[in-house]
Amino acid sequence: MSDGHAVGTDRVVVALDVGGTGMKCALVRPDGVAVHTERHSTDAARGPAAVVGTILDVAEGLAGKARADGLTPVALGIAVPGVVDEARGVAVWSANVGFRDVPLRDLAVARLGLPTALGHDVRAGGLAEARLGAGRGTGHVLFVAIGTGIAAAHVVDGTAAVGAHGAAGEIGHILVRPGGPRCGCGRPGCLEAVASASAIGRRYVELAGGTPAEPVTAAEVAERAAAGEPLAGRVWQEAVEALADGLASGQALFDVSTIVLGGGLAQAGHRLLDPLRTALHERMTFHREPRLVAAALGDEAGCLGAALLALDAAGVRDHQEKR
Numbered sequence: 001m002s003d004g005h006a007v008g009t010d011r012v013v014v015a016l017d018v019g020g021t022g023m024k025c026a027l028v029r030p031d032g033v034a035v036h037t038e039r040h041s042t043d044a045a046r047g048p049a050a051v052v053g054t055i056l057d058v059a060e061g062l063a064g065k066a067r068a069d070g071l072t073p074v075a076l077g078i079a080v081p082g083v084v085d086e087a088r089g090v091a092v093w094s095a096n097v098g099f100r101d102v103p104l105r106d107l108a109v110a111r112l113g114l115p116t117a118l119g120h121d122v123r124a125g126g127l128a129e130a131r132l133g134a135g136r137g138t139g140h141v142l143f144v145a146i147g148t149g150i151a152a153a154h155v156v157d158g159t160a161a162v163g164a165h166g167a168a169g170e171i172g173h174i175l176v177r178p179g180g181p182r183c184g185c186g187r188p189g190c191l192e193a194v195a196s197a198s199a200i201g202r203r204y205v206e207l208a209g210g211t212p213a214e215p216v217t218a219a220e221v222a223e224r225a226a227a228g229e230p231l232a233g234r235v236w237q238e239a240v241e242a243l244a245d246g247l248a249s250g251q252a253l254f255d256v257s258t259i260v261l262g263g264g265l266a267q268a269g270h271r272l273l274d275p276l277r278t279a280l281h282e283r284m285t286f287h288r289e290p291r292l293v294a295a296a297l298g299d300e301a302g303c304l305g306a307a308l309l310a311l312d313a314a315g316v317r318d319h320q321e322k323r
């Protein structure tokens with residue numbers, strides 16, 4: 001699998017991570033290093049057809065940029081949010097981007113003529129963290145992204161489980177507080193209704209007697225809690241306890257060696273990790289306690305994961321040799 005020779009060193013893959021507001025794009029070498037990055041606006045309000053048009057234009061532009069720089073683009077990887085049928089290459093459903101059964105892989109192959117992989121944004125991010133980031137060198141990783149929602153990727157030996165319907169990893173909808181706050185999915189008490197970054201901010205404002213017009217971010221709640229404000233401390237601890245319940249369920253199911261926390265909330269660093277480690281420890285009975293670490297790749301993870309999917313589609317896995 002070694003291609004440290006002239007033939008291999010000029011190969012790159014084109015990678016796109018498509019979000020509701022922006023696209024992170026890169027040309028990535030087989031060793032997982034991005035040699036060129038770009039950001040573009042998604043502008044999802046234009047409708048799914050226009051977004052697909054932009055994705056294909058940007059991908060084609062990146063492939064052209066690679067060739068102009070003397071590089072050979074060998075594959076394309078695209079990560080999108082929502083429900084993704086990776087086997088068929090179809091973006092089945094996405095609230096953020098408005099996709100409904102978009103055959104994105106076939107459209108990209110028709111336009112660029114490159115092997116193309118379509119993946120899910122959080123699973124792609126988890127793949128990158130497991131193979132290149134904070135979970136590197138460990139075979140069993142649970143990546144949990146905590147932002148406006150909570151979603152996970154279970155990665156075993158460098159492959160993220162997709163599920164029978166393309167919807168594996170929805171850890172945010174584990175029931176942790178029966179009768180609790182109503183989740184976006186319609187059920188009360190889901191993990192993300194209690195412990196997502198948006199839920200933490202909302203809960204704080206609610207208990208402080210404020211209105212949603214005066215938003216407080218989860219980061220501010222963490223800061224106020226650290227400064228000793230009792231209400232913030234209570235809200236933060238409630239979220240930590242709920243997260244620990246969710247992660248303990250994840251550990252019971254998957255028995256991983258490492259849990260990697262990503263997304264906006266993970267930027268709270270030790271203010272999140274320290275109490276969460278304690279709360280998770282208290283919940284372990286016979287289960288082996290996983291290592292709990294912060295993500296290492298930041299918001300590049302999804303794009304790097306799309307690149308890894310592309311490398312896999314092209315049959316190139318050089319970075320594995322560095323584990």
Ligand SMILES: [Zn+2]
Pocket residue numbers: 172173183184185186187190
């Ligand atoms: Zn839910």
